[in-house]
Every structure is written in structure tokens, then in C-alpha cells.
Amino acid sequence: MDMRTSIDVEERERELVITRILDAPRDVVFRAWTEPDRVARWWGPQGFVTTYCDMDIRPGGAFRVCMRSPEGAEHWKQGIYREIVVPERLAFTFAWEDAEGKPGHQTLVTVTLADRGGRTELTLHQAVFETVAARDDHRRGWTSTLQRFAEYLAGNR
Amino acid sequence: MALPDRLSTTFSALADPTRRAILARLVSGEASVTELAAPFQMSLPAVSKHLKVLERAGLVARSREAQWRRCRLEGGPLKDAADWRDHYRRFWEQSLDRLEDYLDELQAKEKSDGHEDEH
Numbered sequence: 471m472d473m474r475t476s477i478d479v480e481e482r483e484r485e486l487v488i489t490r491i492l493d494a495p496r497d498v499v500f501r502a503w504t505e506p507d508r509v510a511r512w513w514g515p516q517g518f519v520t521t522y523c524d525m526d527i528r529p530g531g532a533f534r535v536c537m538r539s540p541e542g543a544e545h546w547k548q549g550i551y552r553e554i555v556v557p558e559r560l561a562f563t564f565a566w567e568d569a570e571g572k573p574g575h576q577t578l579v580t581v582t583l584a585d586r587g588g589r590t591e592l593t594l595h596q597a598v599f600e601t602v603a604a605r606d607d608h609r610r611g612w613t614s615t616l617q618r619f620a621e622y623l624a625g626n627r
Numbered sequence: 628m629a630l631p632d633r634l635s636t637t638f639s640a641l642a643d644p645t646r647r648a649i650l651a652r653l654v655s656g657e658a659s660v661t662e663l664a665a666p667f668q669m670s671l672p673a674v675s676k677h678l679k680v681l682e683r684a685g686l687v688a689r690s691r692e693a694q695w696r697r698c699r700l701e702g703g704p705l706k707d708a709a710d711w712r713d714h715y716r717r718f719w720e721q722s723l724d725r726l727e728d729y730l731d732e733l734q735a736k737e738k739s740d741g742h743e744d745e746h
Contacts, residue, residue, distance in 0.1 A: 486712045488719050494730040502726060502733075512725035515718060575638055577715070592723070596715055598638060 486596040496583045499590045500557035503581060513537070518545075529554060533562070548573055558583050564596070637704040640684035645669070646677050650686060653700040657690075663698060 492499055502508045504527050510520035514537040521544065522536035534548045546567040553561035561580040565573035577596050584591040640646055649663055664674040678698060681687040685704045690697045 486715050486719075488716065488723065490723055490727075492727060492730055494734055498730065498733060499726075502730060508729075512729045513722050514725070515721035516725065575711075594719055594723075596712075596719075598711060 485598075486594075488594045490592045490594075491586060492590045492592055494590060495588055496585050496590045497557045499583055499592065500560070503560055504554070509535070522546075527551060527554060546571065549576075549579075552578070553580075636684045637686065637708045640680050640686055641708070643677070643680075645674075646681055649674075649677060649681065650700065653687065653698060657697040657699045659697055 494502075502512065504525070506523045506525045509525065510523045513535065514520060517540040518537040520535060521538050522534070524535070525531075525533040529551055531551045532548065533551070534546065536544055536546050538544050548565055548567060549563040551560070551562045553559060559580070559582050561578065563576050564579045565576045567573055575598070577598055580595045582593045582595070584593070641650075645667060648666070652658060652663060652666075660671060660674060660678065663678070664671055667674065678687060678689075682689065685701055687698050688701050690699070
């Protein structure tokens with residue numbers, strides 16, 4: 471039995487991983503993630519406008535950003551920077567706020583930038599657990615529960 | 628855009644191995660509290676406490692008949708929990724599309740200016 475494969479399958483259930491090659495050097499990409507006026511230019515879905523962007527870029531520093539949808543609805547996101555390694559790595563917690571400004575479920579986002587001959591390979595990793603330690607404590611667990619539920623839901627449709 | 632607030636409740640309810648085991652048991656059908664408690668070295672009140680957490684999170688429902696309080700699984704919150712990745716994937720993919728456009732714009736600007744843009 472291929473243990474590696476079965477572990478990877480479990481990881482995929484509770485984590486989101488996105489990889490992209492960007493046609494710009496690492497330092498330019500890093501600045502696009504860490505300078506508020508640059509972040510405001512792209513962070514959010516198509517058609518959304520950043521109306522507030524406060525970022526305290528240091529480990530333990532907070533960010534709070536508001537984006538306005540094309541329909542005019544405001545969506546606030548917030549988090550704490552956990553790790554900043556120029557120009558290769560950025561880790562932060564991430565949560566959407568509800569209507570009262572209360573943060574919802576926290577996730578941990580890690581952005582890694584690798585130099586690819588002047589271009590940049592960006593890997594974005596997002597996990598449902600707030601901290602790396604908490605994530606590692608839950609190596610198996612409810613992931614397989616979710617798989618069973620998916621089967622349950624499929625069977626009850 | 629914001630995830631339903633109950634997602635937090637779902638995840639914290641799922642963060643306990645006993646509660647996950649209870650849910651996994653309920654996948655195969657309804658069960659009484661006694662039946663649910665059987666595999667655990669745990670008192671009935673302790674199991675009831677876990678069930679209350681699951682009920683509050685909307686993951687488990689109990690039938691009304693006082694004599695025969697069967698527990699059953701409620702799928703809705705779990706579907707939301709399983710959907711969290713799709714939600715964020717859409718959010719990030721669209722953001723990264725915009726980041727690509729923005730970086731192109733920056734590179735073009737630097738080329739035409741003939742120098743690194745000022746910090």
C-alpha cells in the first residue's frame with residue numbers, strides 16, 4: 471500500500487493549494503503582497519474595489535481590509551501576520567468578518583515565492599486551522615469524517 | 628462572500644475525536660445515546676455533553692419521543708464545511724488573475740520609465 475498517496479489524499483481534503491507562475495521577479499511579487507497601495511490594486515475578485523486597507527507588516531501585526539462588490543456590498547477581511555521572510559514567504563491568519571465585525575472561522579494562509587529564472591512561482595496554501603501546531607495536531611481526524619459525510623450526502627440526495 | 632458564521636461552530640464541533648467518532652457512527656444510521664456511548668470508556672452524561680455540542684452545531688438532531696431519543700445526522704453544516712475550499716479557491720484564483728494583470732502593468736511601466744519605480 472502506498473502510504474504517501476493515502477496521506478496526500480487526506481491533506482487535500484482539509485487544505486487548499488494553488489500554484490501559479492507569475493511573469494515578474496520575486497521582489498516585485500513580494501511587494502505586491504506587502505505594500506497596502508499595491509495590495510489594494512488586486513486583492514479581491516474581479517470587479518471588487520478595495521475601500522480600506524490597513525496592514526501592519528511584521529510578525530504579530532494585524533491587517534484589516536475592506537472590499538466593495540460591484541453591487542455595493544462591503545466585505546471585511548482581517549488577520550494577523552505570522553511569518554514574513556523577504557522576498558520568499560508570507561504567512562498570515564485570515565478570517566471574514568460578519569455584519570457585526572466579528573471574525574468568522576480563522577484559516578492560515580502561507581504564500582511561498584520561488585525564483586524561476588526571473589519569473590516567480592507562487593504557491594498559496596490555506597488550511598482550516600488557525601496555527602501550524604493546531605493543524606499538525608489534527609493530522610487525520612475530521613478529514614476522514616468529511617469524506618464519509620460526502621458519501622453520506624451523495625447517498626441521501 | 629463571507630462564509631456563514633456557523634462554519635466556525637461546525638469546525639470547533641469537529642475538532643474533538645470523540646465527536647468525530649459519534650458522527651462517523653451516525654453515518655451508518657440512527658442510534659440511541661446508549662448505543663453511541665458503547666464504544667467509549669465514557670459515562671452517559673459525558674457522551675450527552677458531546678451530543679449537545681453536536682446538536683448546537685446543527686450536526687445531529689434528536690427525535691422528540693422522550694422514551695426513545697434516537698440521534699441522527701444532519702448533513703447541511705458538513706456540506707458547508709466541505710465547501711470552504713471551493714469558496715476560497717474562487718476568491719484566490721480571481722485575485723491572482725488580477726495580480727497577474729497588475730504585475731504586467733508594473734513591468735510595462737518600468738520598461739517605459741527605464742528605471743525601477745520609486746518605493
